[in-house]
Amino acid sequence: MKLPRAFKTSMAAVLSAALLATVLPATPALAAAPAPATSAVQAQALAVDGGLQIAAKKIQRNPSKDDVFVNKKYPLSPVKYAPKTVAVKGTNVRLKSSAAKAYSKMAKAAAKDGVKIRAVSGYRSYNRQAELFNYYTRIYGKSYASRISAVPGTSEHQTGLAIDVGNANGACGLQACFANTPVGKWVGKNAHKYGFIMRYQKGQESVTGYSYEPWHFRYLGTSLAKSVKNSGAKSLEAFYGVSGKKAKSTPKQTKGTARTTANLNMRTGAGAGNRLLVTIPKGKSVQLTGSKKSGWYQIRYSSKTGWVSGKYLKNISMPAAPKKDSKKSAPQKSTSNAKSAKTTANLNMRAGAGTSHRVVLTIPNGKKVAVRGAKKSGWYPVKYAGKNGWVSGTYLSNFSSSGTAPKTTNPKSSKSSSKKTIANLNMRSGAGTGKRVILTIPKGKTVTIRGSKKSGWYPVKYAGKNGWVSGTYLR
Known part of the structure; x- marks a missing residue:
């Protein structure tokens, strides 16, 4: 170029x-x-x-x-x-x-x-x-x-x-x-x-x-x-050399904070021999966790946790106790023993705790899922339609610790859900653009979802015919 x-x-x-x-x-x-x-x-x-x-x-x-x-x-x-x-x-x-x-x-x-x-x-x-x-x-x-x-x-x-x-x-x-x-x-x-x-x-x-x-x-x-x-x-x-997000306002000097006096390396452990995580610019406010070791402080900065030398910190105000323990324990009291919960949106079940993991299936809004264990980084291990995976706790409600876990259902035999097309949409004989076009569904039409999503495609029924459509154009 x-x-x-x-x-x-x-x-x-x-x-x-x-x-x-x-x-x-x-x-x-x-x-x-x-x-x-x-x-x-x-x-x-x-x-x-x-x-x-x-x-x-x-x-x-x-x-x-x-x-x-x-x-x-x-x-x-x-x-x-x-x-x-x-x-x-x-x-x-x-x-x-x-x-x-x-x-x-x-x-x-x-x-x-x-x-x-x-x-x-x-x-x-x-x-x-x-x-x-x-x-x-x-x-x-x-x-x-x-x-x-x-x-x-x-x-x-x-x-x-x-x-x-x-x-x-x-x-x-x-x-x-x-x-x-x-x-x-x-x-x-x-x-x-x-x-x-x-x-x-x-x-x-x-x-x-x-x-x-x-x-x-x-x-x-x-x-x-x-x-x-x-x-x-x-x-x-x-x-x-620019940031992708808008700069956040400078936090007030409160307990559990300090300010850097130079461009300061944050490392994985207390000592210069540990791996470098990020360089914190001079004059930045950092959050102290409450842990100190051999003149090094454990801190949080820019969503990362690591250690910095106390020689390059000022206005140090240690918290009464490390915050990380109290933050994690509170939400788990009410949900760690939960047996079931309901989805508040169409929710992707993934192979692991995080959006980078493979989508196993999409759970429809309002469905009951069995909670299989404790929350991890905001995600819950669940079971639905005979499959195990992880879902974001942001889209779960009505946690219940009583009764038994819900029975699993077969998507083909359970009550069908429906979606609307947001464009003229080809129904194909299989999940993928390489499959034969059966018919074209007009924009704004309602289709019946017959089962679980596969590689972004849904099995649907429309005008008496069964086939597959891309989920990108459904809502």
């Missing part, structure tokens, strides 16, 4: 700053505020990615450029920007011409290696993004919806430069397990060669603001994509 002139002329300064950052203490600074779309913004150096220090770089804010930077803090300007797009050859997915050509080249290269990539989703307009975000908000609540979907005007899909990819057979579609499939492994290793980067990597939610999405790739142009890859940055935010 041809880089902006401002970027080229600053390369020497960037390389020099990058070299200095490896030998000198970093100078923390807040990210610059968004500027008009026609300008570039100078990002300040900030340790945001596991201690990786990235030199200051120009941030492109013009939405018509391939290297435009977009996230929750840097929305598009104008907010309803609409690019010129073309259809990716052989699909109904649309992208900007530069991204479409690069994707086609990448897909051909993958095919030569025996890997067939499927384009799942590309450009989405402001209005379409609003529909999706509002849908997820109704189903999951605004907090969780913000982790899996962008507020309209802040989505990379609206630029026409982002594409979601998948396997030709639909396996692990839009799920974390996609990373371990043939296509997931190939694009993870080779996408940068064709100008794409995996935008939302594992463990970077606190930086990007979004859950792990190994299927979401952003086109930057080959030169910039390779630079990001070679830098070792795990996010575009880290590459530019």
Whole structure:
């Protein structure tokens, strides 16, 4: 990709700053505020990615450029920007011409290696993004919806430069397990060669603001994509040295807090020989857990817990007792002995405690589940329809510790639920776009759900016919 002139002329300064950052203490600074779309913004150096220090770089804010930077803090300007797009050859997915050509080249290269990539989703307009975000908000609540979907005007899909990819057979579609499939492994290793980067990597939610999405790739142009890859940055935010989320207000100085007097390394244990977790900028407030050992304090900062040297702390006010024990014990008193609970929304049961684990099935709203044990990081082990897995406690209510666990039910024999289509939707003979189309269900029609979801597809009945439809277009 041809880089902006401002970027080229600053390369020497960037390389020099990058070299200095490896030998000198970093100078923390807040990210610059968004500027008009026609300008570039100078990002300040900030340790945001596991201690990786990235030199200051120009941030492109013009939405018509391939290297435009977009996230929750840097929305598009104008907010309803609409690019010129073309259809990716052989699909109904649309992208900007530069991204479409690069994707086609990448897909051909993958095919030569025996890997067939499927384009799942590309450009989405402001209005379409609003529909999706509002849908997820109704189903999951605004907090969780913000982790899996962008507020309209802040989505990379609206630029026409982002594409979601998948396997030709639909396996692990839009799920974390996609990373371990043939296509997931190939694009993870080779996408940068064709100008794409995996935008939302594992463990970077606190930086990007979004859950792990190994299927979401952003086109930057080959030169910039390779630079990001070679830098070792795990996010575009880290590459530019900016935070993905809006800065929180500085907490008041209360018991159980202290303030750093220098850029301070947080480590996994009390001592300089322990692994570095993150570098805390000078002047930041940290939370003390109450534990102290050999002049080191255990603290919490930016959702991480670790140890720092007390030599670089001031205004130290130790709590009466460590807070972590009292916080964890309270909620478990009323629910750890629970035998059952009810879902308050259509709820994904996963193979483990966390959204990165594989979806086992989706439990309908209002269903009773058997609670099999104690809560772990906000998730409960449950049993439903003869299957065991984990669900988020946020969407459970009516915990009951009396009586016996509910009997398991067979989805095929239990009372059927229903959903409505949000677009003209193809019913197919099996779960995947490679299956034969039986009929097209008009937008706004009600379909009967006949069983459990499989790889994002539902078995349904409509107009006297049985088949499978994509759950993306049901609500």
